[in-house]
Structures are given as C-alpha cells and as structure tokens.
Amino acid sequence: MSSLDTLMQDLVIANRILAKEDVVDAYGHVSVRHPDDPKRFLIARSLAPDLVGPEDIVELDLGGQPTRDDGRSLYLERFIHAAIFEARPDVMAVVHAHAEDTLPFGIADGTRLRPVIHSGSFIGIEVPVWDIADRFGDTNLLVTNIEQGRDLAKCLGANSVALMRGHGFATAARSLIEVVRLSVYLPRNARALMRAKQLGGDIKYLSQGEIDARNRGYRPYSPETWRTWEYWANKAGCGHLLTRPDDGHAHPHIRRDNAGLQ
Numbered sequence: 007m008s009s010l011d012t013l014m015q016d017l018v019i020a021n022r023i024l025a026k027e028d029v030v031d032a033y034g035h036v037s038v039r040h041p042d043d044p045k046r047f048l049i050a051r052s053l054a055p056d057l058v059g060p061e062d063i064v065e066l067d068l069g070g071q072p073t074r075d076d077g078r079s080l081y082l083e084r085f086i087h088a089a090i091f092e093a094r095p096d097v098m099a100v101v102h103a104h105a106e107d108t109l110p111f112g113i114a115d116g117t118r119l120r121p122v123i124h125s126g127s128f129i130g131i132e133v134p135v136w137d138i139a140d141r142f143g144d145t146n147l148l149v150t151n152i153e154q155g156r157d158l159a160k161c162l163g164a165n166s167v168a169l170m171r172g173h174g175f176a177t178a179a180r181s182l183i184e185v186v187r188l189s190v191y192l193p194r195n196a197r198a199l200m201r202a203k204q205l206g207g208d209i210k211y212l213s214q215g216e217i218d219a220r221n222r223g224y225r226p227y228s229p230e231t232w233r234t235w236e237y238w239a240n241k242a243g244c245g246h247l248l249t250r251p252d253d254g255h256a257h258p259h260i261r262r263d264n265a266g267l268q
C-alpha cells in the first residue's frame with residue numbers, strides 16, 4: 007500500500023474517532039496535508055465524519071478549491087484548513103469542530119482556556135479567541151471564504167488551538183494522531199476547568215515548565231501514544247484499518263523530532 011493510501015486510511019480513522027469521542031457530530035472535519043505535495047491537502051467530501059470512507063476523501067489546494075472537480079459537495083468551511091496549511095508549513099493536520107464544552111471559553115472573557123490536566127498540555131499555554139465579527143461584521147459565523155480562513159489562521163499564529171467565538175475551535179498539529187489527540191482532550195480539559203471553577207477558589211493551571219516537560223517526553227509513535235490511537239480506532243469500529251508505521255509503510259508526513267508545535 008502506498009503512503010498516500012495509508013494516509014487516507016488514517017484520515018478515515020481520524021474521522022471515525024472524532025465522531026465516536028463526541029468531538030464532531032454531523033458537522034466538523036479533519037484534514038491532512040498531502041504527503042507528496044505540500045500545497046494540497048486531503049479532507050472528506052461534505053459528509054458526517056462517522057460515515058466517511060476512503061472513497062469520500064477529496065484533494066483540495068491551499069485556496070480551498072478541488073484539484074479535480076468531480077461535482078461532489080464540499081464542506082463550506084474547508085477554508086479553515088486551507089488557510090492554516092497555507093500559513094503554517096509545520097502543520098500536517100487540522101481539525102475544526104463545535105464541541106460544546108469549548109464554547110463558553112470563546113464567549114465569556116472572565117476565564118481563559120488553558121491546560122489544567124496533564125492530557126491537555128498539548129493545547130499550549132496560549133489559546134487565542136478569534137471573533138469573525140472583528141473584521142467581517144455580521145456574518146452567519148461560518149468560515150466560508152479564504153479571506154475569513156486567513157484571518158483565523160493569523161489569529162491562531164504559532165499556537166496549536168484557536169477558539170472561534172460563538173462557533174467552535176480549530177486545532178493544528180504535526181500529524182493526524184496528534185491533532186486527534188489534541189481535539190479529543192481539548193473539550194475534556196475545558197470540562198475539568200469549568201467544573202473546577204464551580205468548586206470555587208483559585209485555579210491551578212499547568213505551568214510552562216510542566217507543559218515543556220510533557221512535550222519533551224512526547225513521540226507520535228511511542229507505545230503510549232499508539233496505545234491511545236489503537237484504543238480509539240477499535241472503539242470507533244475501525245481497528246481493521248490501522249497501519250503501524252513499523253509495518254513497513256512509510257509515513258513521510260510525520261516529523262519524528264520533537265521541534266515545532268507546543
């Protein structure tokens with residue numbers, strides 16, 4: 007199987023995991039940069055992530071347009087992915103979702119969303135909030151063109167997560183495994199923080215040193231990381247699609263070093 011086929015299967019797995027873990031429902035999407043052409047990326051056609059199969063994957067350019075227009079409907083908000091891939095050469099995978107537990111932090115400015123649990127460390131110390139109204143006034147809040155996508159990517163900057171006011175979030179990472187992991191733990195971290203606020207008193211966030219220590223110990227294909235991916239894939243009913251990089255299939259899109267994203 008080619009690295010492209012392997013990556014498409016991984017993208018299907020990512021779709022199913024995000025659905026099973028309640029990060030996405032009928033809406034929300036995940037994408038991965040093309041392994042052979044950094045100016046393209048792969049994403050499903052307009053379809054609920056839980057229903058995505060390999061035949062539903064389409065190839066788009068960094069303007070958000072299909073490289074081969076076969077008439078299939080595309081996600082309206084595909085420009086989120088296009089603009090982040092365009093702005094961030096280090097990013098290999100992107101998720102956009104509306105997970106409910108993250109929404110209050112994009113609306114209320116009293117409490118910033120920051121890591122409070124160890125598995126939330128990959129969120130990074132800074133989570134910017136993007137408000138589409140700042141530049142585009144009254145819209146339907148959806149990112150429906152490349153200019154809006156670029157404005158969001160600018161707000162994301164070098165961070166891993168941007169919240170989108172009254173809408174959801176965008177996450178960016180070096181691989182599919184990382185972006186899925188980040189997107190699953192982001193709402194959980196938000197939930198823990200919200201419950202802690204209800205208990206009252208000061209909130210103890212992860213320190214920069216703790217976040218750095220977590221990052222230093224992280225490897226995308228370590229047994230610990232693989233264990234999560236394997237567990238989630240089987241729980242989502244697609245364990246049969248799993249391909250370990252050790253199986254002899256190349257994963258050229260994965261950077262093995264630990265530089266780059268926090």
Ligand SMILES: [Zn+2]
Pocket residue numbers: 034083102103104148173174
């Ligand atoms: Zn959306």
